[in-house]
């Protein structure tokens with residue numbers, strides 16, 4: 607669906623994007639994460655034809671969209687970070703308006719709008735957009751991005767600034783769109799959500815791809831960060847004073863950063879007459895990976 611090759615974007619002497627290449631299959635959901643200023647929005651704008659790269663090639667659905675950005679019009683649904691909605695319009699009129707821009711007849715738009723609002727659990731009635739809550743406005747912006755039934759969605763921070771319930775609802779909604787076969791590229795600072803809904807993840811750092819793959823591949827790459835060692839001991843006073851531990855679930859818990867550390871803890875527990883009950887290796891979360899990658 608998407609083939610991006612060596613994309614770069616320069617603003618004067620500053621390289622916001624520097625040699626970004628990747629492929630995406632039909633129906634994949636890609637999450638782009640990175641610290642503030644890493645280049646996420648810059649990349650999303652290029653993918654949606656809103657901004658031209660300084661260098662590189664990009665094809666979407668086989669079309670060279672840099673040569674002809676209009677090739678994206680029917681296939682793309684774009685959700686900007688901040689959607690400017692038409693405050694005084696009623697939601698249905700607004701969706702009708704955008705449907706007509708895409709050349710759809712009113713009857714088709716009505717049916718689609720009804721279905722979309724329903725699946726987004728949004729019942730705006732006769733309210734004007736300016737009267738809606740932030741979460742409702744985001745849902746309207748999402749409905750607008752889907753009104754022409756695009757196959758490729760580019761969503762910039764779709765859940766930012768929303769309460770946890772609405773954020774989770776929209777996350778699940780996007781996951782459903784992916785399951786229906788839509789190809790989605792989204793950026794997000796809610797890394798738990800990215801882990802939950804994306805097939806693959808791209809970590810951008812200073813305009814470059816620092817890591818790219820499924821969560822399993824990223825875990826492989828970043829390795830196992832810590833071991834949690836759960837143990838019991840009759841007299842904790844006999845434990846080596848260097849061992850730091852806490853109480854957890856009726857047993858003691860010590861943590862180690864590597865295998866040697868885990869063996870050292872086991873030896874200290876055994877020396878005090880205790881017993882290791884279980885050891886869990888804890889893989890780094892996406893958040894920990896991002897912290898490890900640094901700015």
Ligand SMILES: Nc1ncnc2c1ncn2[C@@H]1O[C@H](COP(=O)(O)OP(=O)(O)OP(=O)(O)O)[C@@H](O)[C@H]1O
Nearest residue numbers: 617620621622640641642643644645646647648649
């Ligand atoms: N029009 C512009 N002119 C100059 N610099 C720009 C412009 N747009 C973006 N940049 C710079 O490019 C870099 C990447 O910006 P971008 O908005 O893509 O980052 P981001 O990863 O989306 O950040 P955030 O998480 O804060 O939204 C930043 O250093 C930004 O200041």
